[in-house]
Amino acid sequence: MSKVAAEQLIEKLKSDEEFRNQILAVEDLDERLKLIKTAGFDCRLEEIEAVQAEQVTLTDDELDKVSGGKIIWT
Amino acid sequence: MLWSNYNKFFPSRHSVGGFVYNSLSNSLIELDQEYYNILEQFRSEQNEKPVVNDKEFFRLLREKYVLVEPGEEEEQLRIQHYQRHRLSFSDSVMTLAICPTSLCNFRCPYCFENSQKNGKNMTVETGNRLIEWLGEHKNIKALSVTWYGGEPLLAFDTICCLTEKLRKTGIELSGFGLITNGYLLDEAKISRLNELGISSVQITLDGDRETHDKRRYLAGGKPTFDSILENIAALMNSDYSGVCNVRVNVDKNNSGTYLELRQTLLQRFKGKKLFVYPGRVDTDAGNTYDSANCLSNCEWSDFNLELYQQHSVTADRKFYPEGFTDGLCTANRQNAFVVGPEGELYKCWDDVGRPEMVVGNIYAKETITDKGLCARYSLGVDAYNDTECLACEVLPICGGGCPHKRLLRKFYGGKDGNHCSVYKERLIDYLEAYIDIKRRREICRALLQPGKSDLLCRGYRLLYPQNSLSDNK
Numbered sequence: 001m002s003k004v005a006a007e008q009l010i011e012k013l014k015s016d017e018e019f020r021n022q023i024l025a026v027e028d029l030d031e032r033l034k035l036i037k038t039a040g041f042d043c044r045l046e047e048i049e050a051v052q053a054e055q056v057t058l059t060d061d062e063l064d065k066v067s068g069g070k071i072i073w074t
Numbered sequence: 075m076l077w078s079n080y081n082k083f084f085p086s087r088h089s090v091g092g093f094v095y096n097s098l099s100n101s102l103i104e105l106d107q108e109y110y111n112i113l114e115q116f117r118s119e120q121n122e123k124p125v126v127n128d129k130e131f132f133r134l135l136r137e138k139y140v141l142v143e144p145g146e147e148e149e150q151l152r153i154q155h156y157q158r159h160r161l162s163f164s165d166s167v168m169t170l171a172i173c174p175t176s177l178c179n180f181r182c183p184y185c186f187e188n189s190q191k192n193g194k195n196m197t198v199e200t201g202n203r204l205i206e207w208l209g210e211h212k213n214i215k216a217l218s219v220t221w222y223g224g225e226p227l228l229a230f231d232t233i234c235c236l237t238e239k240l241r242k243t244g245i246e247l248s249g250f251g252l253i254t255n256g257y258l259l260d261e262a263k264i265s266r267l268n269e270l271g272i273s274s275v276q277i278t279l280d281g282d283r284e285t286h287d288k289r290r291y292l293a294g295g296k297p298t299f300d301s302i303l304e305n306i307a308a309l310m311n312s313d314y315s316g317v318c319n320v321r322v323n324v325d326k327n328n329s330g331t332y333l334e335l336r337q338t339l340l341q342r343f344k345g346k347k348l349f350v351y352p353g354r355v356d357t358d359a360g361n362t363y364d365s366a367n368c369l370s371n372c373e374w375s376d377f378n379l380e381l382y383q384q385h386s387v388t389a390d391r392k393f394y395p396e397g398f399t400d401g402l403c404t405a406n407r408q409n410a411f412v413v414g415p416e417g418e419l420y421k422c423w424d425d426v427g428r429p430e431m432v433v434g435n436i437y438a439k440e441t442i443t444d445k446g447l448c449a450r451y452s453l454g455v456d457a458y459n460d461t462e463c464l465a466c467e468v469l470p471i472c473g474g475g476c477p478h479k480r481l482l483r484k485f486y487g488g489k490d491g492n493h494c495s496v497y498k499e500r501l502i503d504y505l506e507a508y509i510d511i512k513r514r515r516e517i518c519r520a521l522l523q524p525g526k527s528d529l530l531c532r533g534y535r536l537l538y539p540q541n542s543l544s545d546n547k
Contacts, residue, residue, distance in 0.1 A: 007386075013517045014510075016090040019531070020517070027524045045522070052518035 006043040006051045009036060075119050075124075078142045080467050083111070084502050088513070093537070094140055095505055097470045098150050100397040101138040102505065102538040109534045113140075131534060138536075150315035153468060154398040155458040161399065162407050162452065165213045167248070169410040171222040172196075172204070174236070176415050176427055178254050181293050184323070184355050184363040193224060196232050196415040200436075203417060205239045207436040214409070220251040221272075222412065222423065227258040229415075237270050249273055255290065256302040264305075264312045278304060278353070280323050281331030282338075289328070306339075310346040317347040325355040325367045329377055330425050333385060344358075352377070356492070371492045375500040382507050394508040394538060395497055401473030404426040405481075406452045421451045422478040455480035512537065512544045 013020045019039070026032040072074060078096055091106040094113060105113065109131065116124040124141070126132060135240040137139045139150060151243040177193035178185075206359060208214065219240065221233050233252075240247060250270060256277035267275065279302060280286040287297035309318055322332050337348040355368055369377060381387040405421045412420040414427075419437040427432035433451075434442040442448055457463035457474025466472075472495030474480055482488030497504060516529050 010514055010517055010521075013521070014513055017089060024520055024524075024529075029522075029524055032521070032524065048518060048521060051523070052515070 002043065003047045003050055005041050006047040009041040009043055010051055012041070030062070075122060075141045076144065077120070078139050078147060080147065080470060081140055082467075082502055082505065083113065083117060085503075086504060087154055088510075088511075092373060093505070093509065095501075096138050096140050097395070097468055097501075098147060098154075099138040100395055100539070101140075101536065101544070102394075102472055102508075102509075103134065103138065103140070103534055104537050105534045106532050108532075122432045128533075134534070151458065151464075151470065158398065158402060158458070158473065161402060164407075165211070165409050166215045166529060167218070167409060168208070168211060168214045168216070168245075169218045169407070171220045171404065171412040171423060172236070172510065173223050173413060173415050173426060174221065174226050174232035177228050178223060178226040178255075179228060179257060179292055180225065182290050183296075184289075184325070184367075186356070190261040192427075194415040195229050196417075198235070200415070201236050201239065203436050204236070204413060205243060207417075207441070208240075208243055208245065211409070214245055214436050216246045216248045216250045220253060222253050222426075224415070224426075225255055225258070226252060227254050227263060228344055230258075230263055234266065234270065247271065252276065253375065256305050257292075257298050258509070259309060261306040261308050261312070264309050264314060267314050267316065274319060274320055275309065275314075275316060276319045277302065278321045278323055279303075279339075281328040285328045285331045289323075306343075310343045310348055317349060320348065320350045321353040323355050324352045324377065325369060326373075327367055329369070332377075333381065333387070336387070352381075371494065371496050372499055374492075375496050375503065377505055379500075379503055382511070393504050395468075395471035395501075395504075398470055398473065400471060400477055400495070401457070401477065403477065403482060405477035406455075421448065429513065443519060450481055450485055451477055455484060466498065468495055471495070472497060509537070518541070 013023065023032060023035060023039075025037055029045070036043070078098065082095040082097075082098040083092070084095075090110075091104070092110045093102060093104055095102045109126075112124050112126050115121070124132065124135070132141075139147065173196070175193065175195045177195065208217070217240070223229075226233060237250070250272045250273045252267075252272045253276045256279075259275070259277070278290065279299070283297075283299040286299040287303075290298055292298060300454045306318060306320070322335060324332055332352055337351050339348065354374055355363075378393075382393070404412060404423065410421075411434070412423055412426055413436065414420065414432075417437065418432045419434040419441070420426055420428075420431055421433050422431070431447070433444045433447050434440075453459070455474065455477050457469060457472075457480070460474065463469050463474055475493045475495050477495035479488070483493055513529075520529060
């Protein structure tokens with residue numbers, strides 16, 4: 001179980017439409033995770049959530065406040 | 075019906091189909107293979123109209139200027155030019171970067187400010203005059219202030235005093251920010267930040283301890299890294315309610331240390347309102363630092379795109395273009411100035427300490443004393459009056475890039491540098507990074523919330539502006 005596996009899963013889902021459709025067709029989250037494990041991706045829900053959370057960094061608003069000379073249009 | 079000169083049409087890297095982006099509308103449309111083929115056929119054969127029975131699709135292509143009538147692009151550019159002028163000359167908002175001092179306790183080799191041999195502190199009299207001067211601008215409805223320098227914390231008392239006086243003016247204060255090197259940000263000052271209304275503090279680090287201390291040292295040569303990090307820790311452990319943005323100045327000498335520093339800081343201050351982002355070292359303003367150390371536009375793009383591709387770091391907001399307001403800043407806006415410690419006014423943060431770049435003074439009978447320089451900064455470097463820029467397909471999303479760099483190049487014999495937008499050479503790379511981020515987010519969401527998939531299955535969809543990344547956060 002690792003975040004690396006979660007990353008690999010996301011990459012596979014991104015590029016393989018057939019695999020994506022197969023996984024997303026399963027409505028029940030526990031069943032979906034079982035299918036993911038069967039497909040060779042040993043990752044937990046929290047690890048997928050961690051990958052998702054990592055993508056949220058500095059927002060535009062926050063960056064606007066620090067970028068030199070930038071006007072904030074309000 | 076014509077295929078717009080402002081289109082970028084490219085296949086998907088990871089799937090079938092592709093994308094069409096239009097810089098006039100700053101819109102991005104995702105297409106499945108069928109719709110991609112329709113546009114490909116139209117583009118290559120230049121038919122009168124795409125062979126498509128989908129009226130909505132056709133309407134979308136027209137609305138986003140993917141397909142245009144003769145003359146329509148010129149008209150749209152004119153409208154954007156007009157809108158930029160309206161924004162530039164609006165007088166309801168005043169934006170000031172105030173230097174309570176031009177003195178600095180650091181001696182960074184790449185510093186662009188020319189004030190250290192003759193640094194000055196703002197006097198009480200000049201502070202009072204600044205308040206009076208603001209009062210003379212009757213149309214101002216809101217004021218935004220960034221404390222800048224020199225090192226503004228060398229004049230912390232002036233910041234406190236001026237804040238109190240600014241509050242009494244009755245002008246709506248839309249925000250205070252502080253740009254500091256962080257060395258003097260002790261607990262006593264931290265405890266006053268909330269009361270001063272400072273909602274963001276920007277502190278600069280240049281890499282790990284060894285790298286930083288070689289580049290950002292005190293006037294006497296002593297290192298600064300440990301003290302700054304202690305102060306950041308004190309800030310993050312205090313009741314300060316704003317955000318701390320750590321800017322890491324990056325050039326060829328230290329770009330390799332950025333990622334590790336970022337990860338160390340984010341790990342150490344996990345759960346705190348601390349953000350880390352790279353800032354590009356630039357020496358256009360002229361100093362003894364070797365400009366060969368600086369990253370070119372392409373190198374800067376490589377640096378940011380590789381951070382994302384290899385490490386999923388998405389700190390550069392410029393993956394997706396901002397739109398036609400890009401390039402509007404203090405330099406080309408009527409009611410925006412950098413205020414020097416003696417009340418002198420500049421149009422760019424890079425100009426502080428250069429007498430020849432002073433455009434006005436708060437003591438002058440007429441604020442603007444060098445109308446020629448103001449005109450050069452606004453109309454003189456206006457990209458919509460530049461034939462080279464008018465022929466460029468990214469003009470609608472770059473506005474000509476940095477006015478300061480354009481000014482140096484056009485009027486002061488500056489070198490042909492990085493004044494153009496990074497999108498000129500790498501637009502598709504940036505769009506692909508944006509698409510990848512969006513796709514990852516959608517997949518994560520679809521994975522974690524069954525039944526909520528918004529991935530494209532068939533047909534086409536508007537990826538931006540509708541359901542933009544910021545909407546999805």
